[in-house]
Amino acid sequence: MADKKITSKSCEAFVNRELNWLQFARRVLELAEDAEVPLLERVKFIGIVGMLHDEFFMKRMSGLKRQIKKGVEKLSIDGLTPQEEFDGCRREILEQKEILARVIGEEVRPGLAQAGIPILDWTQLNDDQKRAMRQYFEDSVMPILTPLAVDAEHPFPFIAGLGLNLAITLKARKKERFVSLKIPSNRDRWVGLPDGAGYVPLEQVVAANLDGFFPDASSVRVSLFRVTRGAEGESGQDGTFEENDGLPTPGSIIAQVTDELKARKFAGEVRLEVASNMPESLRGWLAEQLRVGADDVYVIDDLPVPADLGAFRPPGHPDLYDPELPVVPHPRLTGLPASDTAAIFREIRRGDILLHHPYQAFETSVLRFLESAAMDDQVLAIKLTIYRTSSDSPIVLALAEAARRGKEVAVLVEITARFDEAPNIAWGRYLENEGVHVAYGVEKLKTHVKAALVVREEAGKVRRYVHVGTGNYHAGTARHYTDVGLLSCDPELAADVAAVFNELTSATPIQGTHKLLVAPYSMRERFHALIRREAEHAAAGKVSGIRAKMNQLQDPMIIRELYQASEAGVPIELNVRGLCSLRPGVAGLSENIRVFSTIGRFLEHARIYRFENDGAPEFFIGSADWMKRNLDSRMETSAPIEDPKLKKELDEILAIYAADNYSAWDMGCDGTYTRRRPAKGKVARGAQQVFIDRASK
Numbered sequence: 001m002a003d004k005k006i007t008s009k010s011c012e013a014f015v016n017r018e019l020n021w022l023q024f025a026r027r028v029l030e031l032a033e034d035a036e037v038p039l040l041e042r043v044k045f046i047g048i049v050g051m052l053h054d055e056f057f058m059k060r061m062s063g064l065k066r067q068i069k070k071g072v073e074k075l076s077i078d079g080l081t082p083q084e085e086f087d088g089c090r091r092e093i094l095e096q097k098e099i100l101a102r103v104i105g106e107e108v109r110p111g112l113a114q115a116g117i118p119i120l121d122w123t124q125l126n127d128d129q130k131r132a133m134r135q136y137f138e139d140s141v142m143p144i145l146t147p148l149a150v151d152a153e154h155p156f157p158f159i160a161g162l163g164l165n166l167a168i169t170l171k172a173r174k175k176e177r178f179v180s181l182k183i184p185s186n187r188d189r190w191v192g193l194p195d196g197a198g199y200v201p202l203e204q205v206v207a208a209n210l211d212g213f214f215p216d217a218s219s220v221r222v223s224l225f226r227v228t229r230g231a232e233g234e235s236g237q238d239g240t241f242e243e244n245d246g247l248p249t250p251g252s253i254i255a256q257v258t259d260e261l262k263a264r265k266f267a268g269e270v271r272l273e274v275a276s277n278m279p280e281s282l283r284g285w286l287a288e289q290l291r292v293g294a295d296d297v298y299v300i301d302d303l304p305v306p307a308d309l310g311a312f313r314p315p316g317h318p319d320l321y322d323p324e325l326p327v328v329p330h331p332r333l334t335g336l337p338a339s340d341t342a343a344i345f346r347e348i349r350r351g352d353i354l355l356h357h358p359y360q361a362f363e364t365s366v367l368r369f370l371e372s373a374a375m376d377d378q379v380l381a382i383k384l385t386i387y388r389t390s391s392d393s394p395i396v397l398a399l400a401e402a403a404r405r406g407k408e409v410a411v412l413v414e415i416t417a418r419f420d421e422a423p424n425i426a427w428g429r430y431l432e433n434e435g436v437h438v439a440y441g442v443e444k445l446k447t448h449v450k451a452a453l454v455v456r457e458e459a460g461k462v463r464r465y466v467h468v469g470t471g472n473y474h475a476g477t478a479r480h481y482t483d484v485g486l487l488s489c490d491p492e493l494a495a496d497v498a499a500v501f502n503e504l505t506s507a508t509p510i511q512g513t514h515k516l517l518v519a520p521y522s523m524r525e526r527f528h529a530l531i532r533r534e535a536e537h538a539a540a541g542k543v544s545g546i547r548a549k550m551n552q553l554q555d556p557m558i559i560r561e562l563y564q565a566s567e568a569g570v571p572i573e574l575n576v577r578g579l580c581s582l583r584p585g586v587a588g589l590s591e592n593i594r595v596f597s598t599i600g601r602f603l604e605h606a607r608i609y610r611f612e613n614d615g616a617p618e619f620f621i622g623s624a625d626w627m628k629r630n631l632d633s634r635m636e637t638s639a640p641i642e643d644p645k646l647k648k649e650l651d652e653i654l655a656i657y658a659a660d661n662y663s664a665w666d667m668g669c670d671g672t673y674t675r676r677r678p679a680k681g682k683v684a685r686g687a688q689q690v691f692i693d694r695a696s697k
Helices: 017-033 039-069 082-114 127-144 202-207 252-265 280-289 306-311 343-349 366-375 394-404 421-433 491-506 523-539 556-567 628-632 644-658 687-696
Strands: 148-150 164-172 175-182 190-192 199-201 219-229 269-275 297-300 353-357 379-386 408-413 437-439 451-458 461-469 481-488 517-519 546-550 572-576 593-598 608-611 618-622 634-641 664-667 673-675
Touching: 017 039, 017 082, 017 673, 039 082, 039 219, 039 269, 039 306, 082 297, 082 306, 127 202, 164 202, 164 280, 190 202, 199 202, 219 297, 269 280, 343 366, 353 644, 366 379, 366 394, 366 451, 366 461, 379 394, 379 491, 394 408, 394 421, 408 421, 408 491, 421 437, 437 491, 451 491, 461 491, 461 618, 461 634, 481 618, 481 634, 481 644, 491 634, 517 523, 517 628, 523 556, 523 608, 523 628, 546 644, 556 572, 556 593, 556 628, 572 644, 608 644, 618 644, 628 634, 634 644, 644 687
Parallel strands: 269 297, 379 408, 408 437, 546 572, 572 593
Antiparallel strands: 148 175, 164 175, 164 219, 190 199, 219 269, 353 481, 379 451, 451 461, 461 481, 517 634, 546 608, 593 664, 608 618, 618 634, 664 673
């Protein structure tokens, strides 16, 4: 790169999206490797890496495979063909799999054994333990198993995605047969031994007791395999409705998404994982039956399905986990009487409240806000967006209770939220049955808005209260994701949020907003203008700067604006958790841009944007990353933070992230990341731990 002048129009100015996304998985993998991390937290990170790999194959590798199959030769923005991207991703995944296998086999399993909670192989069990496992198999597993033979009368069976299967070759009456047997997902993946001596993988329990199915077999050979299917089916990929005299068919989006879920179940295979002990001939035959090529086959090492290790959470052993996070209320919400439903509204009238989760409890802030609204006699209406929520959501129950009490309740349930479509459809129907007005999305746009609106009658007048956040209304993930949110009764902001809800429920486009940035309307243009203003200030010798925190950075137009601001002399600091297509630190292009990524026990999820504005900084928080999809193809909102005290809080949050010397990775101009370590004699200062300590005090 040093020999060629790189401009914002050069393909070398961009980092490959897919390969950089895999760098995020590699950073998580580093935490699984880290001996300073508690053992069962390392197990959790292994599970996360496994889930990231599964998702990557379903979403990204499947997309590349479709392009390759169609003969697409269009280059990515960084100059690679789909085949080159696929090959590069495969190499990176194979490297990560090698590291995973080493960590599991050489560090984690020995560590679990030393802690008294080993994951044992069948061959390590004594006779009493084997008898106990056989009894468990016969009582609780064997009745639900379905062996599927392949022969002249039985075609090769359908193999569900992400399920673990046994490939069984057996010889009976001098005839060799192949049988596929799915390991049931509704049984514990890690079977506890009755004497508390450890756990055994379920597939080994099944494989060791197959004689109950094949009593006349003279030989039985068993190996594992697993299939991954693409996340996209063949129907509805363009997100459009079928036409009916120029109007969408009522409720057609539900039928469309339901059809998509069915199509996804049978989507094409994009990965075949096979056990290392599987004979080459059988491996090739399976690949042929599943219509996958040689570069789609991956060998399973040691414990198969690392994603399943995320569910290995043996009780007890608190020393092997991170210390439990204390439930700490926001300082201004501490001590509010539980029976006083009006208390939180009085507090919001005193001034805007900035929330920082999980360090300030979701239960005593956002959930309290919505539950109070449901029960308060002066509340007339509640409106909310649901993108993802928990299976036993207290928020959904509060909305249903509000409707039963005669309040007007309207909810936008985004049923195209990837992998949450089915539960969201179910929640929508439940709320409809309770009398809630439910909308299921906006035509051709995914709704990613994180906002709530409460309308309350006070002294004969109506006042609106709002919550605008960066995270989902999900009480479960709120304890594991870091997010920020704003509680406010600012009239102009509330009017903007109300206008957004009117579009979500009536499909009437917003004509304009006072304060709220809304995608796909005003948000992109406003962010472009804010970045350009910083460049103009720098050129004029005024104070300038951009500090931002987000999950992903990929939008080419935003990246080019940042490059131009850097060239004008604007100092730019970007905390990007996941993929980042911007290349920092390139002379003459991005030498004033610094990119780092924070990874820790909580998933970083907050989006914060700060623009220096010649000493009068402007802040925004909201649902949108700087991704093309967020700015152009989704309904998104970002709210300004105007209270000087709250601006100071956000400045402190951003400064703590920047000062992290333990759980931050700096991105180099070549797209690789280097983890920060405290200098000799310095104390480790991980941002998330700093926030925990601050909240506890």
